[in-house]
Amino acid sequence: MPGSESFTAGSEKPRLETEIQKADAGRTREPDDPLPAPDESLPEYDVIVIGAGPAGCEASLAAGRAGAHVLCLTINLDNIGLHPAGPLLAGGEKDPRYRLLRELRELNGVLPVLLDKEGIANTAEAAAGRVVIDRRRLSLAYKETVETAARIELRQALVTGLQPVSGAWHVETRLGECFTAGCLVIATGTQLEGKVHEGGTVAPGGRHGEIPSNSLAACLQSLGLALERANATCFPRLDSRAAPLGPSLLPDGSQLGELYALDLEFPGDRAAQLASIRTLPELDSAWMTRPLFTVRHWILSHGQVSTHLQCLRHPGLFVAGRAAGACNYSEAAALGLIAGSNAAIQSAGKAPNFLTTNKKVVTKLCEIVASQEIRPVTIRREPPGC
Ligand SMILES: Cc1cc2nc3c(=O)[nH]c(=O)nc-3n(C[C@H](O)[C@H](O)[C@H](O)COP(=O)(O)OP(=O)(O)OC[C@H]3O[C@@H](n4cnc5c(N)ncnc54)[C@H](O)[C@@H]3O)c2cc1C
Structure with missing residues (x-):
């Protein structure tokens, strides 16, 4: 019953929130406490991707294609690539989302290929009007693609902590597992400190009734990264x-x-x-x-990553998708592809260089995320039918 699961904004902190935060924190630690030692029996990865929305899927697939051994961690494996609302295609060739999808296809991105699958979306119809993408079919198609891709392992796990250790990254999950990789991609979408505002009530959580990602948000802040609020609304x-x-x-x-x-x-x-x-x-x-409901959540403030989407103060840490400020699923996928490709390059000991200047929309998007000055207003709030 909604009444027992929510609370009115401004009221005293309810028991539920405390319980959820406790659950998220899992093994409560002070930010400076070291993470548990990685389990020696677990393999080391080149790249760990946190999140399996469009950004996390494209990041994992791009890193895998580039030869990296990838672990993709996500809160719920049933929700891979699943959008909170059926995203729209509209506006035809002039719409930047189309140009982005075209560039993504040229970069071997998977989203445009999946969209062309029968029953998911008809891009020709969308050019003439507005078409809602079948989000469940898209999710299944993404799931199948990631599950069958070479060099990618998928696991259901809530990541609660990260720590740079001797040139690698340790990743802790709520169940106390610890994984190690050369590089990480944060693609946590609308989940960081997520709060669902619905019909005058507020409850901690994410899009599909998922648990909010609170400990990870606190951990990113303890690593010196600035986060800021963003909203996404579902009509x-x-x-x-x-x-x-x-x-x-x-x-x-x-x-x-x-x-x-x-x-x-x-x-x-x-x-x-x-x-x-x-x-x-x-x-x-x-x-x-x-x-109607809105998810209020945190994203990384602009200007903290390079155009290759690597954190300026933390080599090996990449950010993609909504967590980096993407305002729709095509942007999220594009940023995922760039971050995953560069993470794979970096994990092989080379300087990230995956950003092709002939892909104008993708390049511009990365410049916006890297810039301290340019701030597209659409990031603040999900525009209708974005
Ligand atoms: C209510 C609402 C409505 C929206 N409507 C639209 C729309 O109509 N059109 C549109 O284009 N976009 C819409 N968006 C924005 C949409 O979320 C993004 O476009 C897109 O889904 C972002 O992709 P992403 O991969 O960055 O994140 P998401 O798709 O949100 O995926 C995030 C992933 O990270 C995982 N994750 C988070 N924290 C952790 C953790 N600690 N450990 C492990 N895994 C974690 C989640 O489980 C999930 O797999 C909406 C968002 C919301 C919340």
Whole structure:
């Protein structure tokens, strides 16, 4: 029941939050405490990728393609590559997301190839209008691709700590395992210190009811990295039996039971949101299956990585995807590919150099993340249907 799992913003810290934080912290440590020694029986990896959203998947695949032995850790293996909302394709050739997807394809990125798979998204239709990507099929396709890729191991684990040790990185999980790699890619999406704001309530957590990544956020700060707040909003969904399809009411991919109310953003609790929706033409008997919700989370502040997405003060630590400030799934995938490629190069003892200047959109994206000055406003808040 939502009432027992949430609390009103500003109220006293509820028991649940304390319990979740305890659970996340797992083995509570002071930031300066050393991590447990790595398990000698576990293999050492060239690259460990934390996260398996579009950024983590592309990072793992790119690093694996480059010859690195990769471990990809994620909170829930059922949610690999799964978006909180069906992301949109729209705007045709002029849309930077298209240009990004085209460049990604030329860089051997997997997302454009998966999108072309029948039933996931029709990019030709999207050029003429708005198409919601079938997020479940995309997730399954990503999962299968990563699971069958050479040199990549997948594990379900919540990472709670990182530590640079003699030119390598130790990674601790909530269950107390410790893995070692030459390089790390942080691709934790909207999870760092995540809080779900829904219908006037706030509860710690991430997109799919996932546990928030609190200890890792604290650990990144203890490594001297500056984090800042960002928001991502998911619009309400309506029962398709009581709402007509339209430019702003699109089916969730092949799942026809619910419609995304793409531009409907009304404040208030569930009842207030529904009452506002019902004042709209043809929606007087609409039924809301899910209210609007926003995930407030932390991302890395700009200007702390090179254009190769490596942290300036921590060699071997790369950041990608939403955690680096990406504002949509194509950007997240592109940053993942760049970070994973460079992490593989660095782990082989060479200077990261994977950034091709003829890929203008990708290059610009990396420059934005690396720059202290340029700050695209879209990063602050997920624009409607981004
Ligand atoms: C409510 C909401 C609505 C959104 N709507 C859209 C939209 O319509 N269109 C769009 O393009 N984008 C949307 N986004 C943004 C979307 O999340 C990004 O575009 C994209 O998913 C970011 O990809 P990512 O790989 O960086 O992160 P994510 O897809 O969020 O993946 C993060 C991964 O990191 C893992 N992880 C996190 N912390 C840890 C840890 N400590 N240990 C191990 N694993 C960890 C998670 O389990 C997950 O696998 C939305 C986001 C939210 C929250």
